[in-house]
Amino acid sequence: xxxxxxxxxxxxxxxxxLLVHVLxxxxxxxxxILQVLMLIGINLIMVESLNxxxxxxxxxxxxxxGFMAVGAYVSAIVTSILxxxxxxxxxxxxxxxxxxxxxxxxSIPQNLIxxxxxxAGGVVAAIFGYxxxxxxLKLKGDYLAIVTLGFGEVIRQIIRVTPIVGKxxxxxxxxxxxxFFWIYFFAMLTIFxxxxxxxxxxxxxxxxxxxxxxxxxxxxxxxxxYKVIAFVYSAFIAGISGSMFAHTMVYLHPDTFAYTKSTxxxxxxxxxxxxxxxGSILGAAALTALPEILRQISNWRLVIYGLLLVLIILFRPxxxxxxxxxxxxxxxxxxxxxxxxxxxxxxxxxxxxxxxxGK
Amino acid sequence: MSVLKADHISxxxxxxxxxxxxxxxxxxxxIQAIIGPNGAGKTTVxxxxxxxxxxxxxxxxxxxxxMKGCKPYQFTAAGxxxxxxxxxxxxRSTVLDNVKMAYTFKMKYNFWEMLTRTGNYYSxxxxxxxxxxxxxxxxxxxxxxxxxxxxxxxxxxxxxxIVRALATAPQALLLDEPAAGMNPNxxxxxxxxxRRIHDxxxxxxxxxxHHMKMVMAIADFIKVIDFGETICEGSPSTVQKDPKVxxxxxxxxxxxxxxxx
Amino acid sequence: MARFxxxxxxxxxxxxxxxxxxxxxxxxxxxxxxxxxxxxxxxxIGSYAVYFAVSLLFGNQLIGPAAALLVLMxxxxxxxxxxxxxxxxxxxxxxxxxxxxxxxxxIGVGLFVENLFRIIPFIGPNPRTAPKLMADKIITVGGVDxxxxxxxxxxxxxxxxxxLYYVIQNTKIGMQMRxxxxxxxxxxxxGSNVDNVVSATFFIGAGLxxxxxxxxxxxxxxxxxxxxxxxxxxxxxxxxxxGIGDIRGAVLGGFIMGIVEILxxxxxxxxxxxxxxxxxxxxxxxxxxxLLGKPQIEKV
Numbered sequence: 063x064x065x066x067x068x069x070x071x072x073x074x075x076x077x078x079x080l081l082v083h084v085l086x087x088x089x090x091x092x093x094x095i096l097q098v099l100m101l102i103g104i105n106l107i108m109v110e111s112l113n114x115x116x117x118x119x120x121x122x123x124x125x126x127x128g129f130m131a132v133g134a135y136v137s138a139i140v141t142s143i144l145x146x147x148x149x150x151x152x153x154x155x156x157x158x159x160x161x162x163x164x165x166x167x168x169s170i171p172q173n174l175i176x177x178x179x180x181x182a183g184g185v186v187a188a189i190f191g192y193x194x195x196x197x198x199l200k201l202k203g204d205y206l207a208i209v210t211l212g213f214g215e216v217i218r219q220i221i222r223v224t225p226i227v228g229k230x231x232x233x234x235x236x237x238x239x240x241x242f243f244w245i246y247f248f249a250m251l252t253i254f255x256x257x258x259x260x261x262x263x264x265x266x267x268x269x270x271x272x273x274x275x276x277x278x279x280x281x282x283x284x285x286x287x288y289k290v291i292a293f294v295y296s297a298f299i300a301g302i303s304g305s306m307f308a309h310t311m312v313y314l315h316p317d318t319f320a321y322t323k324s325t326x327x328x329x330x331x332x333x334x335x336x337x338x339x340x341g342s343i344l345g346a347a348a349l350t351a352l353p354e355i356l357r358q359i360s361n362w363r364l365v366i367y368g369l370l371l372v373l374i375i376l377f378r379p380x381x382x383x384x385x386x387x388x389x390x391x392x393x394x395x396x397x398x399x400x401x402x403x404x405x406x407x408x409x410x411x412x413x414x415x416x417x418x419x420g421k
Numbered sequence: 422m423s424v425l426k427a428d429h430i431s432x433x434x435x436x437x438x439x440x441x442x443x444x445x446x447x448x449x450x451x452i453q454a455i456i457g458p459n460g461a462g463k464t465t466v467x468x469x470x471x472x473x474x475x476x477x478x479x480x481x482x483x484x485x486x487x488m489k490g491c492k493p494y495q496f497t498a499a500g501x502x503x504x505x506x507x508x509x510x511x512x513r514s515t516v517l518d519n520v521k522m523a524y525t526f527k528m529k530y531n532f533w534e535m536l537t538r539t540g541n542y543y544s545x546x547x548x549x550x551x552x553x554x555x556x557x558x559x560x561x562x563x564x565x566x567x568x569x570x571x572x573x574x575x576x577x578x579x580x581x582x583i584v585r586a587l588a589t590a591p592q593a594l595l596l597d598e599p600a601a602g603m604n605p606n607x608x609x610x611x612x613x614x615x616r617r618i619h620d621x622x623x624x625x626x627x628x629x630x631h632h633m634k635m636v637m638a639i640a641d642f643i644k645v646i647d648f649g650e651t652i653c654e655g656s657p658s659t660v661q662k663d664p665k666v667x668x669x670x671x672x673x674x675x676x677x678x679x680x681x682x
Numbered sequence: 683m684a685r686f687x688x689x690x691x692x693x694x695x696x697x698x699x700x701x702x703x704x705x706x707x708x709x710x711x712x713x714x715x716x717x718x719x720x721x722x723x724x725x726x727i728g729s730y731a732v733y734f735a736v737s738l739l740f741g742n743q744l745i746g747p748a749a750a751l752l753v754l755m756x757x758x759x760x761x762x763x764x765x766x767x768x769x770x771x772x773x774x775x776x777x778x779x780x781x782x783x784x785x786x787x788x789i790g791v792g793l794f795v796e797n798l799f800r801i802i803p804f805i806g807p808n809p810r811t812a813p814k815l816m817a818d819k820i821i822t823v824g825g826v827d828x829x830x831x832x833x834x835x836x837x838x839x840x841x842x843x844x845x846l847y848y849v850i851q852n853t854k855i856g857m858q859m860r861x862x863x864x865x866x867x868x869x870x871x872x873g874s875n876v877d878n879v880v881s882a883t884f885f886i887g888a889g890l891x892x893x894x895x896x897x898x899x900x901x902x903x904x905x906x907x908x909x910x911x912x913x914x915x916x917x918x919x920x921x922x923x924x925g926i927g928d929i930r931g932a933v934l935g936g937f938i939m940g941i942v943e944i945l946x947x948x949x950x951x952x953x954x955x956x957x958x959x960x961x962x963x964x965x966x967x968x969x970x971x972x973l974l975g976k977p978q979i980e981k982v
Contacts, residue, residue, distance in 0.1 A: 122782060201970050204717065204781065208922050209970070212962040219956030255536050262535040262542065263521075263528040263549075266514075270522040273511035280471060282497035282526035282589050291532070321915070325719070325789050332786050337513070361801040368793030372772050375787045379779060 071390045079246050086242075087163040096242055098354050103245035104306045106346040107252045109330045110339065111299035114256060116328070117337035118265055119292040120272025122207040124324050125194070125214025129187045129297040131319035132217060133304025135227050137183030138236045138314060140175070143226070147175045147237040168241070176239035176309060180248075183308075184301035190217070191297025195290045211321050221316040232315035240309035248306060252299055256339055257391045259295065268292050269337075333374050335381025340388040348382060422449050423485065424592040424625045425501060430469055430479030439465045440649040443479075447593055447625040452615070454628045454640035456660075458669055462649040463629045464506060467597050470627075471503045472496040484592060498526055502591035504582045506598045506629075512571035516562060516581060519570050520553040523588035553588060560584050560614070576607045580614065587618065593625045594618065600632045608632060612639055637661065645669065684826045689944050695832040695901065697940025698839035702894035703917035704924070704932035705846065706887030712863045712927035713883050714777060716784040720768075720792030721891060722914015724761050726907060727795070728892020729812060729899040730805060731757035736813040750815040754896055758889035765888025766881045774877065792911075799907040809906045812899035835897045842893065843933055846886070850929065855882055863927070912955075916943075919962045925975025934973060 066073075082099065085091040112126050141147045150171040157166035194213045198206055222230045259265045267288045270278035279285050308314055326349075334345020352370070356363040374382065387393045425447040432440050440462045447453055455463050468474040470481055472493040481488045483499040491499075511519050528549070530542045557563050560580055565573060573581060579599055586594055596615070600608045612635060619626055630636045636643060637657045645653040645660055647669040653660055660666055703725055710718045735756045740749060772791050776784045799805045819830040850856035861869035862879045870876050898913065899905060916939060924935025939958055947954035965972065 197967050201966070204711075204715065204926075205966065205970050207717070207782075208926075209963065209966045212919075212959050212966060215959040216956070216963055219953075219959060222956065223952055258536055258538055262546070263525045263530075264532065264535055266518060266522045267525045269514055269518070270511050270525070273513050274509045276473070276493075277505065277509035277511065278522070279493040280473075280497060280503050281523040281585060282494045283522070284492070284494045284526070322911075328782070329786055329789060332782065362797075364793050364797035365801065368790045368795075368797065371790030371793065372787050375783050375790065376772070376775055379783070 074390070075250055079243065082242065082246075083165075084163050098351060100240070100242055100245045100306075100310055102347050102350045103242075103249040104303050104310065105327070105330060105350045106249045106343055107303035107306065108300055108327050109334070109342040109346040110252045110256045111296045111303065112327050112331050113337070113339065113342045114259060114268075114299065115292050115296035117331060117342070118260060118272060119268040119289060121198070121289060121292065122203065122328075123210040123296070124207045124321060124328065125210035125212070125217075126296075126300055126327050127319040127321065127323035128194075128210075128214030128217035129190060129300035130304040130307065130323070131214075131221060131316070132190050132297075133180075133183035133187040133301025134308035134314055134319075135183075135221060135233065135304075136186040136301070137179035137305035138233055138308040139226065140179035140182045141239060141309065142236050145175050145178070147172045147239060150175070172237070172239055173244075176237075176244070176305075179239075179309075180302055180305040183305040184298045187301025187304065188294045188298035191294040191300075192290060194297075195293025198293070199286050199289055211324065214319075214321055214324055218316050218319050221319075227314070230316060232313060234313055236308050236312050236314065238309060238312050240306050245306050245310070248302055252302070253339060253343065253391070256299075257393060260339065261393055264288070264291065272337075329371060333371070333378075333382055335383045335386075338381070338383060338387055339391060339393070340386060341381045341383040343388075344383045345381065423447065424449055424483065425470065425595075425627065426482040426485075427470060427476075428479050428482070430466075430476035430481060432465060432469055432474055433477045438649060440469065440646075443469075443646070443649075443651055445470075445627070445644065447627055449592060449625050450619070450623050451625045451642065452619055452628070452640050453626070453642045453644070454630055454636045455644050455646060456630060456633070456636055457646040461647045461669075463646060464597060465649075466646070467503065467595060467629060471501060471595060494526065497589050497591070500590075500592040501595065502586040502589045502593070503595035504579075504586050504597055504599060506601060508575075508578050508582055510570040510578055510582060510585070512569065514570060515566065516568050516570055516573065517550070517553055517557070517566040519581060519585050520556060520588050521549055523585050524549045524552070526589075556584050556588055576603060576610070579603070579611070583614070583618075587622070591624060593627065596626065596628045596630075598629055598631060600630060600635055608635055611635070615639060687826045688828065689948055690941065691828055691832050691836070693941030693944035694836050694937060695897075695940070696944055697937035698836050699894050699898050699901075699913075699936075700917045700920045700940050701843065701933045701936025702839055702890045702897070703913060704921040704936045705843070705929055706891050707918050707921040708924070708926050708929055708932040709859075709883050709887050711921070712929075713859060714773070714784070714866075714880060715781050716773065716788070717781070717918070718773075718887075719785055719788040720795065720910075720914075721788075721887065722910030722912075722917065723792050723795050724765055724888040724891035724910070725895035725898065725913055726799070726905075726910035727764055727895075728757050728761040728888075729895035729905055729909070730799070730810075731760045731892060732815070732896045732899060733810060733812055733905060736815075747816070753815065754893055757892045757896055761892035761895075762885040762889035765884040765891075769880060769884040774880070777880075796907045796910075805907065807907070809904045812903035812905050814903065815896060815900050831900065835900070839897070842890065843929075846890075847929065855879070859883060916958050919958045922972055923962060923965045925972030928972070928974045931972055931974035 082091065086096050108126065108130060112123060115121050115123050150169065152169045152172055154166040154168050155170055157164065194210065198209055201209055221227055227233045267278070267283045270283055271285050271288060275285055330345040330349050331342055333349055334343070335341025353363055353367055356366055423446055425445065427443060427445045429442050429444050430440070431438065431442055443466055445453070455466060457463050465474065469476045472488060472491055472495065475490065483496055483501050486499055488496055488499065511522060514522070528545055530539070530545050534542050554563065557566060562577070562581060562584060565577065570578065570581060583596070583599070600611055603611065615626060616639070618624070628636065628640065640657060643654065643657055643660045644651055645666045652665045652669060653663045703721070706721050706724065707718060710716055710721070732753055735753045768791055772787045773784045776787055800807045816831050816834060820827050821830055850859060858869065858874045858879045859882070861872065861874055862876055866876055917936065920935035920939040921932045922935070923938060924931030924933070939961065942957060942961060943954060946957045
């Protein structure tokens with residue numbers, strides 16, 4: 063029983079997936095909402111990647127979309143040109159129904175190609191992270207932000223003149239291999255490996271660099287090494303997210319990865335709460351969903367989005383989630399306020415009892 | 422045994438010779454001090470001894486190893502640790518994490534073991550947490566393990582910085598004006614603390630300090646520098662009587678005025 | 683050779699537009715160390731202000747130099763005031779926080795302004811044709827055909843920059859600006875009203891952006907609500923290349939970027955936009971503080 067309590071996240075996380083799947087199959091959750099959830103997953107991975115670099119290591123990056131672009135294009139090259147997934151059967155391996163709810167395990171070769179492409183995207187993005195991280199070591203704060211912005215744009219310019227990826231016309235014919243399962247899987251994987259990173263000597267070294275680089279150096283932390291690790295690790299995760307993006311959207315255009323996309327991720331990160339893993343989850347979810355929710359008032363959508371952004375920054379300095387962490391992450395290093403889901407129940411309960419008392 | 426040795430080191434910033442021909446030899450169990458008026462170059466000496474600045478001439482040896490061209494973290498790995506005049510704690514981390522951060526370079530799990538959380542990761546983390554807690558306990562900081570470092574009172578922040586420096590298990594501990602901004606009571610506590618570190622750990626301690634009474638009470642060898650030059654060195658009583666030291670501290674006229682009386 | 687000189691003049695014309703815009707970036711950064719990501723939108727506001735001033739006052743016709751000057755001043759004042767207002771509400775409360783907060787706030791303000799303009803009916807989503815403030819007239823100097831407008835724009839920009847430089851070096855408000863840029867707290871203790879100085883900075887920066895917008899619209903007369911974004915980027919790069927925080931650097935960087943862009947795009951049109959970033963990365967790798975910037979040293 064104790065074991066169950068300690069590891070209940072391993073039960074709850076798959077259950078959430080099943081819930082979404084069942085609701086989708088039962089037509090309660092339409093495909094549009096599923097698409098938004100997938101977008102949230104992709105953005106969540108990106109924000110966690112930025113959180114490693116900016117939130118934990120304190121290296122402001124305005125070029126994260128560049129790493130994402132590398133991951134997206136490289137994985138797309140793998141799955142549509144090097145090992146074209148369309149040459150393999152896409153027939154589902156297993157497919158069965160329980161009542162109205164269909165379950166299937168899709169074609170194994172295609173999934174393997176997808177995973178291979180994703181890995182390749184991540185690795186090449188990580189190499190770019192190393193290339194960009196190393197010269198950026200000399201720079202701090204604002205200047206680093208500017209250089210990363212420059213590098214991100216240079217990556218985009220390179221894509222614009224590369225014939226194999228369709229130059230500035232965009233890349234078409236990418237197989238639609240990503241689905242909610244994979245995005246959910248990689249989002250959860252990212253959350254946990256970022257949690258593991260944060261709560262380890264690697265994460266602590268990075269946070270020491272963020273808080274005081276000179277002091278970090280004098281307690282024996284090789285600051286250059288850890289900064290490069292943060293760059294490479296962060297770029298790898300961004301590359302994974304890029305692969306998810308490419309195989310969801312099926313079409314890639316270099317201008318999708320303009321610096322405005324990078325600044326979007328900076329916004330998500332700060333709105334959710336910089337340096338906190340749960341904050342980035344929330345920031346990505348809230349701000350990806352917000353424009354979709356506002357779609358009803360199409361014209362005013364971005365006006366309100368801009369205004370809300372200013373208001374969040376003005377009135378919630380620690381982000382929407384106020385630097386808390388979800389309890390399921392198991393981050394018990396003191397000082398961090400832990401958010402238990404049971405708090406939510408008791409909070410709702412309290413509200414109810416207050417209302418009842420009112421009656 | 423010599424743990425920190427500097428052999429005629431000098432440093433030049435542009436045309437300015439900030440420190441000229443400075444030598445020191447710190448052994449295990451020594452408490453030495455560097456004193457001098459404001460702007461004499463004391464902190465510059467410290468920065469050269471800890472690798473933040475590279476001396477333009479001369480070499481620094483830590484545990485007999487030449488540190489030419491080494492970065493500060495390599496000095497620390499070689500057995501040296503320091504604190505700062507303006508406290509440099511990791512403010513957005515907890516007190517416990519501040520100390521645990523100092524174990525980074527001794528951690529024995531690799532990136533992959535960290536990501537997948539192997540048994541090695543758990544045992545190493547436990548070992549480090551235990552060691553950090555033991556140190557915090559030794560210096561009565563256990564009550565604050567979960568506080569953010571910048572929420573500690575000023576004197577406790579100084580203490581935490583020393584604890585953090587000790588967590589790297591140094592043979593030589595360099596303290597840059599540890600008593601700055603402290604009241605007399607806090608200074609008394611600090612003197613006791615430094616004595617305790619000296620007695621219990623037997624490491625070499627080098628202090629930069631303004632506070633004369635404290636230096637005289639604690640150091641067994643003092644170097645006085647002014648305008649980057651070593652003007653006098655010896656035991657506290659020798660230094661106290663040296664006319665050049667009095668001149669540097671009080672000015673030539675004060676010295677002459679003093680002799681009138 | 684004639685072609686080269688012609689391109690050079692075009693480059694200088696584009697360069698003065700970048701330089702005027704870059705001055706705003708550099709002044710704001712110098713004084714409150716903030717990257718004002720929506721500064722390009724001041725250019726957009728300014729060029730719309732010109733459009734409306736001309737159509738309200740002169741009925742959308744080609745107008746003479748005196749009237750053009752009046753229109754420029756109106757546009758500069760209106761945009762400058764908007765800049766002061768934005769600073770007051772969106773940036774001032776964040777001044778004591780990390781610079782990134784005000785940068786994010788600026789991105790929010792940029793989104794807000796652009797999209798608000800888009801849905802206001804009389805500004806609208808459709809591009810508008812900017813009025814010509816000055817007629818094109820080709821003169822031939824030593825076998826080179828030059829547009830008189832280019833010459834006027836370049837000279838006028840240089841005069842404005844000269845005046846600005848004089849103001850900063852020799853007047854009280856200029857001295858206060860330099861003091862606040864050095865140390866905000868110390869200059870407050872010495873009797874400078876930091877809020878006023880920052881307001882003045884935003885007024886000047888946004889005003890110059892408006893003038894830059896008027897020049898740009900005179901050359902490329904299509905007004906859209908998003909025209910500021912790309913130009914803002916290039917101006918920002920100019921400021922960084924020249925050494926952000928230094929006005930002379932912004933001017934130098936602006937001219938360099940203008941000339942490089944025109945020359946490169948005449949040979950390789952594909953690289954017209956990318957070249958600015960390539961220049962940026964090269965400069966930052968070899969001289970991160972920019973051409974005229976001073977390196978920053980952290981004291982231990």
